[in-house]
Amino acid sequence: MTTALLLMDLQNTILERYGPASGDFLDRVVAAQERAEQAGLLVVLVRVKFAPGRPEISPRNKMFAAARSMSVGADDRGSExxxxxxxGKGEVVVTKKRVSAFAGSDLEVILRSHDVTELVLGGISTGGVVLSTVREAADRDYALTVLEDLCLDADEEVHRVLTQKVFPRQAEVIASADWRP
Known part of the structure; x- marks a missing residue:
């Protein structure tokens, strides 16, 4: 079984929303990334980014409609x-256009080209990209592990319910310190 570590939506603008709390979180993410690199695993950094003018966003899309009027440019540092x-250790950056890491991205092609059958997930937010990617990856028959402390959500109750009750139906849920690549 070939494994990939997916770190999702850990881009500047999103991390800034969590302020100082993102410091300890980012330390744990980097530690997991280092372990994955040392084990020779594929590390995929997934970001959400739109073209100038955001033509990909429908005004009917409640989650992304607010992004249509944001003043930051499509190529700004916030989306990195x-x-x-x-x-610079071989990580791959994938750009998506919707909530799931698979939606509007070339993630599936990259995973297939590396014969990946198992995904280890972390990201912001637990109720957004992590939930959507867990569901879609499970439907695509990937073996899944969610690193609970590498997921953040603005709503702690949403995070708790997903990591303790929902994700275990489709994934192993563990702390990043317990993950052995």
């Missing part, structure tokens, strides 16, 4: 993965 994750 955090600098601590861009380590």
């Amino acid at each position: 993965p955090h600098d601590r994750l861009l380590r």
Whole structure:
């Protein structure tokens, strides 16, 4: 079984929303990324990014409609993965256009080209990209592990319910310190 570590939506603009709390979180993410690199695993950094003018966003899309009026440009630093994750150690950056890491991206092609059958997931938010990617990856028959402490959500109750009650139906849910690549 070939494994890939997916670190999702850990880009500058999103991490800034969590303020100082993102410091310890980012330390754990980097530690897991280092372990994955040392084990020779594929590390995929997934980001959400739109073209100038955001033509991909429908006004009917409640989640992304607010992004249509944002003043930041499509090529600004805010959409880039955090600098601590861009380590130059073979990580791949995938750009998506919707909530799931698979939606509007070339993730599936990359995973197939590396014969990946198992995904280890972390990201912001638990109720957004992590939930959508767990569901879609399970439907695509990937073996799944969610690193519970590498997921953040603005709503702690949503995070708790998903990691303790929903995700275990389709994934192993563990702390990042317990993950052995």
